[in-house]
């Protein structure tokens with residue numbers, strides 16, 4: 258592949274900006290190896306933490322695909338690109354020491370391929386999280402991500418997942434972790450908050466080397482046939498529609514933090530063109546999770562090729578397009594004045610009363 262794909266997240270140079278995102282498809286050794294073999298810039302391992310409740314949650318998972326009219330569709334590699342994934346997930350059940358040794362071995366393999374396997378923790382107890390991150394660092398992992406408010410946290414067992422969604426809370430947690438962790442520390446942020454860019458600023462100010470966002474959204478989908486909620490619970494949802502929302506936050510965060518602070522985009526990316534869309538919005542690298550669960554690692558391979566083709570066609574590199582569209586955003590008031598344009602959008606049967 259060409260070096261027009263190269264990017265960096267702070268001190269880490271990535272051969273391309275495509276990251277296999279944290280999820281079921283990065284929870285086994287074989288799955289992580291398959292993602293590395295597909296040529297990704299990095300793999301985000303499935304998250305772990307110390308809480309028994311979070312591990313047990315993995316036995317309560319359920320997954321379904323919905324079409325754009327909320328009808329269930331079969332789980333298949335041929336599912337339409339706009340299929341929405343509605344599901345509950347849980348965390349790694351494997352003994353933490355065994356898991357960390359496995360990740361460290363895989364990261365060594367990744368290094369030989371010019372890639373990375375990133376350690377991933379979902380915050381619960383801050384001290385325990387710091388100890389786990391230290392253990393990952395000692396084992397040799399070269400970067401660690403901590404998700405501070407996982408989407409399932411509100412629904413999971415009590416004491417399994419912390420929900421830090423305010424700037425001061427994020428400053429405190431990241432400050433504690435930063436004092437203990439020397440390797441690059443990336444902080445994953447929730448989407449369900451008033452202003453993601455404020456959380457990103459808090460993470461940066463407390464010493465995070467990069468931020469990734471946005472996590473998925475909690476939802477409830479009623480089934481018309483049974484008149485009950487699909488999957489029986491509130492659960493997380495994502496689809497192609499998530500992409501523009503993530504892009505908006507990438508652009509607004511770039512505006513707040515400046516062009517150099519590394520942002521990692523996630524949510525709604527289904528192919529190499531979507532990766533380009535996130536890069537144009539300000540992402541320095543981009544994660545793909547649902548697409549890999551559904552279509553396997555071929556989608557990583559084809560996305561790298563699509564992105565490379567797009568860049569060649571446009572005559573640009575990844576580094577040149579990061580934030581290009583975001584920087585062209587204007588204010589409503591900067592747009593041309595078009596008096597009366599709105600009248601075209603009143604439906605035709607709305608007729609003004611005849612004035613006698």
Ligand SMILES: Cc1cc2nc3c(=O)[nH]c(=O)nc-3n(C[C@H](O)[C@H](O)[C@H](O)COP(=O)(O)O)c2cc1C
Nearest residue numbers: 278279280281304346404523524525526545546547
């Ligand atoms: C089944 C499933 C499990 C996930 N598990 C994790 C996780 O353990 N840790 C994490 O940070 N994100 C997790 N995520 C979130 C994804 O990494 C990603 O941010 C999100 O799915 C949006 O991106 P996508 O549209 O590419 O799937 C999970 C997502 C799914 C669908």
